[in-house]
Amino acid sequence: MNDRQFKHIRCTINSRAVDAMVDVRASLTELLRGEFALTSVKHGCDVGECGACTVLIDGEPFNSCIYLAVWADGKDITTVDGLAEPDGSLSPLQQAFVDEGAIQCGFCTPGLILTAQSLINRGEPLSDEELRRELAGHLCRCTGYENIFKAVRRALDESLGKKG
Amino acid sequence: MYDIRALYEAQTVEEALALRREHPGARLIAGGSDLLIKIRDGKLPDAELISIRGIDSLRGVSLEADGTVRIGPLTSFTELTRDGIIKERLRVLADAAGEVGSPQIRNIGTVGGNICNGATSADTASTLFALDAKLELRGGSGTRLLDIAGFYLGAGRTDVRENELLTGILIGRESWERCHGCYIKYSMRSALDIAVLGCSVNLRLSADGAHIDRLRLAFGVAGPVPSRCPQTELAFAGAPLGEDTARQLARSAVSELSPRDSWRASRAFRLHVAEESAYLAFCECVRRAGGAI
Ligand code: FES
Ligand code: FES
Numbered sequence: 521m522n523d524r525q526f527k528h529i530r531c532t533i534n535s536r537a538v539d540a541m542v543d544v545r546a547s548l549t550e551l552l553r554g555e556f557a558l559t560s561v562k563h564g565c566d567v568g569e570c571g572a573c574t575v576l577i578d579g580e581p582f583n584s585c586i587y588l589a590v591w592a593d594g595k596d597i598t599t600v601d602g603l604a605e606p607d608g609s610l611s612p613l614q615q616a617f618v619d620e621g622a623i624q625c626g627f628c629t630p631g632l633i634l635t636a637q638s639l640i641n642r643g644e645p646l647s648d649e650e651l652r653r654e655l656a657g658h659l660c661r662c663t664g665y666e667n668i669f670k671a672v673r674r675a676l677d678e679s680l681g682k683k684g
Numbered sequence: 685m686y687d688i689r690a691l692y693e694a695q696t697v698e699e700a701l702a703l704r705r706e707h708p709g710a711r712l713i714a715g716g717s718d719l720l721i722k723i724r725d726g727k728l729p730d731a732e733l734i735s736i737r738g739i740d741s742l743r744g745v746s747l748e749a750d751g752t753v754r755i756g757p758l759t760s761f762t763e764l765t766r767d768g769i770i771k772e773r774l775r776v777l778a779d780a781a782g783e784v785g786s787p788q789i790r791n792i793g794t795v796g797g798n799i800c801n802g803a804t805s806a807d808t809a810s811t812l813f814a815l816d817a818k819l820e821l822r823g824g825s826g827t828r829l830l831d832i833a834g835f836y837l838g839a840g841r842t843d844v845r846e847n848e849l850l851t852g853i854l855i856g857r858e859s860w861e862r863c864h865g866c867y868i869k870y871s872m873r874s875a876l877d878i879a880v881l882g883c884s885v886n887l888r889l890s891a892d893g894a895h896i897d898r899l900r901l902a903f904g905v906a907g908p909v910p911s912r913c914p915q916t917e918l919a920f921a922g923a924p925l926g927e928d929t930a931r932q933l934a935r936s937a938v939s940e941l942s943p944r945d946s947w948r949a950s951r952a953f954r955l956h957v958a959e960e961s962a963y964l965a966f967c968e969c970v971r972r973a974g975g976a977i
Contacts, residue, residue, distance in 0.1 A: 525690055545685040547720075567721045568789055569876060580762070583788045586720045590691065591737055635787065656875030657786025 529593035534602030548584035548592055552599060559665070560600045560630040564659075571658035573630030575599050581635040581657070596623045600630035603637060613675040614635055620671035624662035632658045636672040640679045651676070686723050687741055688713035689730045695738045697822060697849060704847050705824065710734045712849070714797040717789055742796070742851060745769045751857030757796020757850045761808070762787070764795060774855065776884065778866025780811040783869045786876050796850050798837070802842040802909070809894045809910045811867050813902035815859040820852035827851070841926040850879045862890045863898070864972040866965040880949045882906050883961035887969035889925075894975070896923045899933075901966075904957055906941040912941040925975050934963035 531540040533556060540555050549566075552558040552575065564572030565599065566585045573585040576598040594674065603611045610618065613636055623629050639646065639654055651673060660668060692707065694700035703710070711734040722728050736742070742758040745767045753769060764770055765782035771778050783805045784790050784798070798806040799819070809832075813837050817832045822848045835843050844850060865886040871877040882904035890897040899920055901913040916936040923929045943954035967977050 541686065544691040545688045547686065550685065567724055568785075568792075571786070571788060574788060577791075580791050581788050586717055587792065588686075588691070588716065588735070591735070603749050612833075618955070640863055654787055657788045670687065 527590045531592045532596045534598060537581055542589045543591055546589040548587040548589050551589035559653045571631045572628055574634050576634050576638055579638060580599055581638050600633050616671040620667045622671040623624040623631040628658055628660040632668055640676055645680055690732045692736055693735045700736050700849050701784045707732060712736055713796045714728045715792040717793045717866045718801050722911040725977045728800050740966055742899060753855040755853040758794045761790035762792050773860040776867050778809050780808050780867040783807045800842055800850055801845055802840045804909050805879045810902040810904035813910050813912055814884040814900040818854040819850060822851045823846045823848040830891045839908040860935055866968040870959040875941060879905050881954050883958045883965050885965040885969050889973045889975050894925055896920050903958060906943045908951055913937040915940055925970055927977055930963055930966050930977055934959045937962045
């Protein structure tokens with residue numbers, strides 16, 4: 521069968537209402553990168569293992585590579601592009617990644633920041649072990665994870681109003 | 685792009701059943717965390733899919749008048765781990781759901797999909813065996829209720845008939861009232877890994893708190909499908925709590941298992957892990973029940 525099947529969807533991407541004609545074969549990664557030029561959403565393993573393609577859907581982290589683009593209909597999607605302030609200054613979490621040296625090549629960074637942001641938004645205190653579990657869906661080939669952990673720990677604690 | 689020929693989306697159970705009649709060759713897709721990866725792998729060329737993700741009536745957990753806990757098959761693992769009814773009555777199931785994959789996978793994956801795939805390694809499956817879960821399947825000619833044990837036909841094969849849809853996972857009051865469960869997953873990595881072996885125990889103590897009253901022992905990856913240990917369960921009903929009982933019960937349980945050698949682990953290793961897991965899980969159940977080994 522050569523007739524491709526498309527569906528018209530409406531969703532919100534980084535607080536902006538958008539619509540698109542979506543190929544039913546497309547993943548959400550392909551939609552965000554191809555149609556909306558959001559190349560912060562990385563094409564990694566493509567099978568849900570590495571977390572590089574993570575986006576927030578209605579506030580929760582999902583691997584966009586194993587999420588059909590048509591399922592985005594009616595959803596609220598956030599990529600890392602939606603976190604910085606309107607004037608371009610970094611969010612506290614992003615700044616913590618910079619300050620703690622949590623970024624080397626940067627390939628894992630957008631996904632990790634989004635998962636971490638979802639934890640901050642949830643506003644629940646997490647033990648170190650719980651926090652590591654929450655970040656376990658991301659692979660980083662560069663940093664050895666410790667600085668990433670420190671950055672998220674700091675940003676989460678600060679947002680919960682603790683010192684240090 | 686996924687190699688998908690056609691995708692049909694259902695918003696209601698009736699629509700899904702109608703789509704199944706119209707497209708007999710189509711596969712159901714819920715979360716997609718298994719199916720999409722198979723498609724990516726080239727295992728389902730030119731796939732025709734019926735997406736049931738949009739059927740909101742099949743999502744969420746409720747408590748029925750007779751104390752049965754009803755779980756909608758589209759409930760995600762994350763939702764299971766956070767649900768108040770589950771946390772209060774079936775903590776073991778919340779724990780098992782929390783062992784799946786990673787947070788992102790737990791958001792997309794559904795408990796119904798976990799079962800319908802028929803994988804022996806599915807983290808929630810062995811616990812649902814230990815909880816004597818019943819499955820509600822709706823088809824063109826009505827609804828049938830099936831014991832989860834009868835649902836598994838063989839490795840990767842389950843008894844979802846053509847024109848049928850899993851519409852509920854039911855756990856009776858006798859499986860949670862005064863019961864305490866524990867699930868142990870043994871895997872090489874603590875995240876994003878498939879179980880080498882899974883063991884789920886559900887225990888109710890006698891009124892005096894010193895004997896086993898009701899025991900359920902279930903395993904995943906100890907055979908082609910998840911399985912129970914009916915002889916051990918029967919033999920140890922009434923047994924006094926203690927180190928000897930715990931050890932003997934674990935030894936007896938593994939005599940009812942038949943794991944295989946695979947690249948992930950040998951049969952001998954799986955049997956060893958199964959015995960230790962059964963022992964540890966049983967002791968933990970006793971502890972949670974307020975008893976002493
Ligand atoms: S690219 Fe999606 S998880 Fe790796
Ligand atoms: S910084 Fe390179 S993969 Fe994480």
